[in-house]
Amino acid sequence: MSDATFLEFVVFFSAAVMILGGAIGVITMKNPVHAALGLVLTLFGVAVQFVAMQAHFLAAVQVIVYAGAIVVLFLFVIMLLGVDESMDLSIEPIPIQRPLAAVMAVGLVGLVGAAIVRARDALIIAPGDGIATAADAGTHDANIKQLATNLYGDHVFAFQLTSVLLIVAVAGTVLLTRKWPKDAADTESSDA
């Protein structure tokens, strides 16, 4: 085993530990702030895996958009609502919910894992210049250039639609969270 291969294994397994540890942290932490920090750990692990798979642009976007924007949004909401007190995880509203959920999750992973292992040799790596990498192309921005050509060429209509989606999402959120003066007065009187 060469040094480079050994290094790739070290990177893969340490990032895998980060991902799974963070994910388990998200679902077991009592405090939502700690769960959000577990989510950050998972997202960074996924970014490391993206780098290992030569998807450099996606790794950068993963860190900026997910770990930057989305987790900060989560933390903002946690702080804004003051729901950062610990929750009692021993309460189980539906009696057999947890064993049932565990059986479902394990079954899901088992089935998908079995399918992956069985299909291991079904897909061959296609030859040719499918994905440009920095080592092959000689430039450091080969991945970004190829992704941009694909995004603004083949998928330009879908790209335009995402801007519509974002506008709709922002407008909808402003409408949802706005305090309407008359409405607010109604709820105040009905709550009192």
Next chain:
Amino acid sequence: MIAVIEPTWYLLLAAMLFGIGAFGLMVRRNPLIMFMCVELMLNAANLTFVAMATRLNDINGQTAVFFVLVVAAAEVVVGLGILVSILRRRPGATADDLAELKG
């Protein structure tokens, strides 16, 4: 240059991540944590997309991840907006209390 580690490993890792996210979504009652679990599942899908893009040598998989990112951002914005407006009226509401939305 193709990564030395087989894409199968990445797919298995993504399957485990998806399973953890699905378990958390079914078990946790705090709506915020449930959103985080949805994010975990979306990340598992992203990992699968990039692994298959590497395996099939096709850049379209990486473009798909880009779109997933945009949709995830929009989903979080709308979801947290709904959550803020609910929790403003009923502090400490859990997912079970949201049945009050009906009728």
